[in-house]
Amino acid sequence: MKGKPQRTDRSLVNVVPIQLDASFFFERAVRSLDRNHYDKALKYFSKAAEYEPENPVNHCNVAGILSEMGDYARSNEILNHVLTEVDPSMMECYFYMANNYANMEQFEDAEEAIVTYLEEDEQGQFLDEAEELLDLLFFELGRKAPVKRIKAREGIAEHDYARSLLEEGKFAQAAEMLEKITKDQPDFTAARNNLALAYYYMGRFSKAKDTIFDLLTFEPGNLHGLCNLAIFFQNEGNKEQVAALIKQLQTLVPFEQEHVFKLGTTMGILGEHESAYAHFRRLLKNKDTASDPSLVHYAAVAACNTKRFKEAARLWEMVKMLDPDSEVPKFYISQLESREEEQEVGTISYHYHLPFEEQFRLWEKYGASIPEDIKNDPLIRSSFFWALHHGDDTSKAQVIIALRHIGDYEVYQALTDFLEQPDENTELKELALSVLREIGTPETLSEGENPYKASGPTDATGTPEQDMPELDDRQQAVLNKVLEKMDKYSDILREGVQYLWADYLKQVSPELPSISLVEGWSAALEYLTVKSAGEEVTYKEVAGHYGVSASTVSRYAKQIDLVCNSTHLLKPVFRALSEKM
Known part of the structure; x- marks a missing residue:
């Protein structure tokens, strides 16, 4: 019987089936995004969300594209869906919603969303941007946002x-x-x-x-x-x-x-x-x-x-x-x-430093006069510490000799830990021990290398001494202002804030800070002192005492704390003052 030829499986032998899943549409969305084809990216991200509706990232990608395209209302609908139906823990959705509301000039809704973000988000990924948005909302609404706490600021x-x-x-x-x-x-x-x-x-x-x-x-x-x-x-x-x-x-x-x-x-x-x-x-x-x-x-x-x-x-x-x-x-x-025209180079490491063998050649070139920026390069240090644990014996010996030229607290810790490893070569341990004897103990290393040691002499009562450097008018005004505002605090905290200010000025001397905003510096000193004493305090609360923004207090507090490490500095001071009183 003659009829239409039947199609056989052989005719499909060169056809590669397409697997339509979330990854397929995701890849096409990214490709479209790289080419600034937002309409196509939106379509593909939407399809990815259809295939994996339980994945909140897919929905957030759709919301992000909609926001880029100016469809803020629809973007917020999707973000709200993520929070109510998909993953209520994605606090960053509130930040995105706040920005969408602000772009629609719905400032009260934006305030509610950004306050929720600040009070509930633990990551603090968008803290700086959130504080900038708060400043905008303050200008638009004529009032400060009712932020009770900033969860991500804790610690x-x-x-x-x-x-x-x-x-x-x-x-x-x-x-x-x-x-x-x-x-x-x-x-x-x-x-x-x-x-x-x-x-x-x-x-x-x-x-x-x-x-x-x-x-x-x-x-x-x-x-x-x-x-x-x-x-x-x-x-x-x-x-x-x-x-x-x-x-x-x-x-x-x-x-x-x-x-x-x-x-x-x-x-x-x-x-x-x-x-x-x-x-x-x-x-x-x-x-x-x-x-x-x-x-x-x-x-x-x-x-x-x-x-x-x-x-x-x-x-x-x-x-x-x-x-x-x-x-x-x-x-x-x-x-x-x-390299030759067709010659391969081989896979290269993504770390921004020379290959391990090249680093040793460079160190041999410098000898004992290794520049400080090379000594302190964290990537070089990490590669050395890695080799100390996981390299062959030759590499370990090279590392131990190289670490002698650094000779700081980190090296002491690394070599001490190396000596405690039961499977390490005895000769390598003897080499590590000789380097440890050469560089000394933590007590003989510079104070700047170990912030956990008590710094400074103590007076007869056991309280650390801190000579107050000679202050100019603005620096004195900072101290006067904070002592005035802290009049209801205990004498211990009032002495602590003086100690902290003296230590900061001493540490940064002779490059003493230019005091353009007395209240900001004073508020930062109060915040760090009270926080170091273990009391509950927020940037917003302290900022209210001094008439400055919470972001200003945060900025100055970070600047002081980076130099002084206030908690470690003040705890022994508080303890000594308590015993004294």
């Missing part, structure tokens, strides 16, 4: 100081501070993330991973936690867990530059170089971030790792202009120039 000064220690490469000191912060405030997720990083940089991978597990149990969707955990799993060779996390991370399109940067570096470290390249290119389109030499370096690395060698060379030339003293771009440019 913020101590955390900022610990984070600065991390950035300086003082990982052991940072870990000590962060351990105390997380113990006192277990819901302070940013501190937990940084504690995990401190452990990681010190080579204590097991403790780093446990810290992240605790964090993700508390907040499963924490981006920094997920990124850090993926890197930790990769470090221990757990390919299955790494693959699962990569799949999860590839569905995310963060709008905040900090999150894009974190995701880009993480994907690069995990070997997902195309994804990393796309994230870094997004950041380079922003003029505020395009001048950061480390970011341009990461983009160059991603370009090189995806065989875009001409683009990599162009980007490293940019790094050389942005950071002319760095050896990093010069090294990689020379590597590209010396």
